[in-house]
Amino acid sequence: MNSAAVTGPRILFRQIRQVMAGTGDAELRLQKIVRLIASNMIAEVCSCYLMRAGEMLELFATEGLKQEAIHNTRLRVGEGLIGDIAAHSRPLNLSDAQSHPQFAYRPETGEEVYHSLLGAPILRGGRVIGVLAVQNRTRRQYTEEEVEALQTVAMVVAELVSSEEMISSKELLDTAGNATKPHRLTGRPLADGLASGYAILHEPHIVVQRTISENSGEEQLRLEKAILALQDAIDEMLVDPEGILTDESRDIFEAYKMFAHDKSWLKKLETAVDSGLTSEAAIKRVQDDTRARMRKITDPYIRERLSDLDDLANRLYLHLDGIAVPDRQHLDQDTVVVARNMGAAELLDYDKDRLKGVVLVEGTRNSHVAIVARSIGIPVLGQCTEISNIIEDGDFILVDAENAQVFVRPGDDVIQTFNRSIRHREERQAKYAALRDKKAISKDGQKVMLSMNAGLLIDLDNFAVAGAEGIGLFRTELQFMVRSQMPKVDEQTSLYSRVLDKADGAPVVFRTLDVGGDKALPYLEMKEEENPALGWRAIRIGLDRPALLKAQLRAMVRAAKGRELSLMFPMVAEVSEFVEAKSLLLKEVERESRREGGGPTSVKVGTMIEVPSIVWQLPQLLSEADFVSVGSNDLMQFFFAVDRGNSMVTDRYDMLSPSFLTLLRYIAKECNRTETPLSLCGDIAGRPLEALALIGLGFRHLSMSIEGLGPVKEMIRTTDISKLENFVQKLCSNSAHSVREQLRAFAKDHGTVI
Numbered sequence: 001m002n003s004a005a006v007t008g009p010r011i012l013f014r015q016i017r018q019v020m021a022g023t024g025d026a027e028l029r030l031q032k033i034v035r036l037i038a039s040n041m042i043a044e045v046c047s048c049y050l051m052r053a054g055e056m057l058e059l060f061a062t063e064g065l066k067q068e069a070i071h072n073t074r075l076r077v078g079e080g081l082i083g084d085i086a087a088h089s090r091p092l093n094l095s096d097a098q099s100h101p102q103f104a105y106r107p108e109t110g111e112e113v114y115h116s117l118l119g120a121p122i123l124r125g126g127r128v129i130g131v132l133a134v135q136n137r138t139r140r141q142y143t144e145e146e147v148e149a150l151q152t153v154a155m156v157v158a159e160l161v162s163s164e165e166m167i168s169s170k171e172l173l174d175t176a177g178n179a180t181k182p183h184r185l186t187g188r189p190l191a192d193g194l195a196s197g198y199a200i201l202h203e204p205h206i207v208v209q210r211t212i213s214e215n216s217g218e219e220q221l222r223l224e225k226a227i228l229a230l231q232d233a234i235d236e237m238l239v240d241p242e243g244i245l246t247d248e249s250r251d252i253f254e255a256y257k258m259f260a261h262d263k264s265w266l267k268k269l270e271t272a273v274d275s276g277l278t279s280e281a282a283i284k285r286v287q288d289d290t291r292a293r294m295r296k297i298t299d300p301y302i303r304e305r306l307s308d309l310d311d312l313a314n315r316l317y318l319h320l321d322g323i324a325v326p327d328r329q330h331l332d333q334d335t336v337v338v339a340r341n342m343g344a345a346e347l348l349d350y351d352k353d354r355l356k357g358v359v360l361v362e363g364t365r366n367s368h369v370a371i372v373a374r375s376i377g378i379p380v381l382g383q384c385t386e387i388s389n390i391i392e393d394g395d396f397i398l399v400d401a402e403n404a405q406v407f408v409r410p411g412d413d414v415i416q417t418f419n420r421s422i423r424h425r426e427e428r429q430a431k432y433a434a435l436r437d438k439k440a441i442s443k444d445g446q447k448v449m450l451s452m453n454a455g456l457l458i459d460l461d462n463f464a465v466a467g468a469e470g471i472g473l474f475r476t477e478l479q480f481m482v483r484s485q486m487p488k489v490d491e492q493t494s495l496y497s498r499v500l501d502k503a504d505g506a507p508v509v510f511r512t513l514d515v516g517g518d519k520a521l522p523y524l525e526m527k528e529e530e531n532p533a534l535g536w537r538a539i540r541i542g543l544d545r546p547a548l549l550k551a552q553l554r555a556m557v558r559a560a561k562g563r564e565l566s567l568m569f570p571m572v573a574e575v576s577e578f579v580e581a582k583s584l585l586l587k588e589v590e591r592e593s594r595r596e597g598g599g600p601t602s603v604k605v606g607t608m609i610e611v612p613s614i615v616w617q618l619p620q621l622l623s624e625a626d627f628v629s630v631g632s633n634d635l636m637q638f639f640f641a642v643d644r645g646n647s648m649v650t651d652r653y654d655m656l657s658p659s660f661l662t663l664l665r666y667i668a669k670e671c672n673r674t675e676t677p678l679s680l681c682g683d684i685a686g687r688p689l690e691a692l693a694l695i696g697l698g699f700r701h702l703s704m705s706i707e708g709l710g711p712v713k714e715m716i717r718t719t720d721i722s723k724l725e726n727f728v729q730k731l732c733s734n735s736a737h738s739v740r741e742q743l744r745a746f747a748k749d750h751g752t753v754i
């Protein structure tokens with residue numbers, strides 16, 4: 001056993017390479033390899049178990065155990081010592097294996113004479129695909145170097161059993177195929193929908209074409225060059241002269257920097273190359289090790305750091321010469337992108353005909369990538385923390401953002417069920433499409449106006465087919481967020497004017513910049529705030545930095561030249577703010593009207609109702625505003641004091657609670673009394689049950705994301721509003737946490753489709 005420790009596995013690798021380069025039956029070659037390992041490591045036994053379907057480890061090759069045990073000895077994952085190594089994905093080093101409580105005796109192997117055992121998992125992409133074990137008669141503890149050596153050798157074996165050549169061999173087909181077993185993972189839906197396709201790893205995983213290097217000296221130089229390039233690249237990321245790094249990305253880069261200079265990480269890489277591995281294999285070897293450690297750690301902070309280290313390995317890999325970055329604009333099959341996180345612009349880098357879905361380890365509903373994905377109708381599942389441990393480039397994957405789950409390498413039955421869900425969804429969509437040109441008129445003949453929310457020009461492409469009467473909320477900040485520089489007045493003018501062109505005369509309500517809080521502009525310097533949702537954001541920035549707001553208002557006024565202009569301000573907390581903002585607008589209107597061609601034909605100025613305080617000034621507000629729109633996402637957040645982005649509390653209170661309904665009822669009543677146009681443009685407008693409640697409270701204009709339009713229209717067309725109103729009025733005086741069930745029962749009793 002000392003030879004491996006003294007010479008490292010280099011000689012062994014050379015011999016293995018010869019076997020791998022040779023021809024002949026795949027299993028025979030595996031047999032030769034275990035013989036080589038046994039002799040090189042001075043072990044009486046070397047056995048290779050490979051994973052079969054159903055989490056079963058099967059003995060595929062052995063030197064030292066009885067040959068008749070091959071293909072007969074099987075252990076479930078978790079069973080016996082071999083199963084234990086697979087279950088915990090870590091080596092086991094025992095001087096007296098038989099006295100271990102997990103020991104499972106298999107008489108057909110004849111292993112009773114061997115006392116010591118050293119086993120290591122055979123990993124591929126962090127997954128266990130087999131176990132490699134050596135055994136000796138004497139009771140001996142294997143050294144650290146021997147443990148390391150066996151792990152490295154296990155990696156070479158992993159390459160062999162997963163190589164095309166081996167997989168296409170009959171005997172190993174099952175093993176290699178089934179080793180990559182199906183997984184169902186859960187996450188948080190960030191953009192709804194269903195999709196299937198082949199995985200592309202946004203941060204590419206390491207592909208090892210060759211495990212064993214030709215020349216360790218040259219390989220060492222190749223690795224060194226890549227390390228230096230990586231360190232430089234990270235240092236550069238941190239220079240950030242324009243101050244565009246967010247705190248989060250700075251933290252991540254700082255961690256990268258620390259690890260990129262971390263002596264023990266670098267040493268591990270060097271040792272692996274020194275032992276005869278190629279740089280790719282060395283990086284992967286160290287990464288697999290990190291992943292195996294990561295799985296065992298529950299402390300979120302340490303896991304996060306290990307996951308940084310994992311990312312760093314991917315980055316280092318990309319710095320090796322000869323690695324080609326894939327062309328994402330031209331994909332040849334339906335694709336699901338898997339990333340830790342990504343920017344909106346990066347999403348748009350992918351071939352839009354082939355990009356079907358996205359799975360993120362992180363991500364929130366308000367992350368830019370989620371916003372853009374919703375606009376272009378790409379389902380996104382976020383916070384799918386386990387995905388990077390499971391996924392391999394090219395794996396088939398099903399994204400079910402409707403039920404917060406993904407299936408990786410699904411079986412046929414899952415695929416069939418999923419395809420059925422896709423068909424149902426398509427049928428539903430066809431049903432809604434048929435409603436497109438029908439009006440949202442209730443059974444008792446009352447009309448409800450349904451509009452669409454938008455934020456990117458891409459959204460407007462869908463306007464014509466959405467069946468909406470207008471754009472009830474155009475979130476202008478999205479255009480700002482997906483850029484790297486502040487758009488100039490002319491650019492903004494051209495954008496808003498294209499929005500109006502595309503709306504083709506249908507009403508559009510622009511909302512002025514709503515940034516701050518969770519919506520950061522990379523180029524707008526913002527101080528760190530303890531409570532950003534309650535901080536310097538939206539209209540507050542607009543009034544404190546009037547140049548920014550004025551530029552935007554000017555662009556809107558110019559864009560609407562010769563047409564109607566409707567715009568509203570976000571996060572207004574008191575009437576005086578509205579009055580101040582409105583006077584800025586009127587100045588711009590006046591200025592433009594003096595220019596050639598004049599200004600808009602009419603200007604309507606409104607405000608969002610998002611901060612509870614403004615509700616207590618409604619009479620004054622309504623005498624100043626041409627219309628109002630309830631931003632229920634923020635109004636809920638401030639009404640109940642629950643952070644809308646914090647999953648620990650977001651579901652704590654129900655929008656369908658009597659208190660919130662009473663607040664909304666008051667707003668609707670005041671607007672109806674003063675005949676001020678009122679709409680609601682928060683997420684709840686697009687949910688049929690919630691929309692039912694809103695209509696019962698007196699709302700007659702709802703603006704929602706495109707997917708909500710069909711279901712809400714169907715609900716309205718199957719509702720009798722006169723009966724509903726009485727019912728919802730009564731619910732307001734209920735004292736339950738939520739009146740969801742009562743509303744559901746009402747819908748059921750009255751044939752309302754929700």
Ligand code: PEP
Binds near residue numbers: 473475634682
């Ligand atoms: C809201 O708060 O309800 C709203 C529509 O605005 P946003 O979601 O953009 O904050």
Ligand code: MG
Binds near residue numbers: 570610631633634
């Ligand atoms: Mg809001």
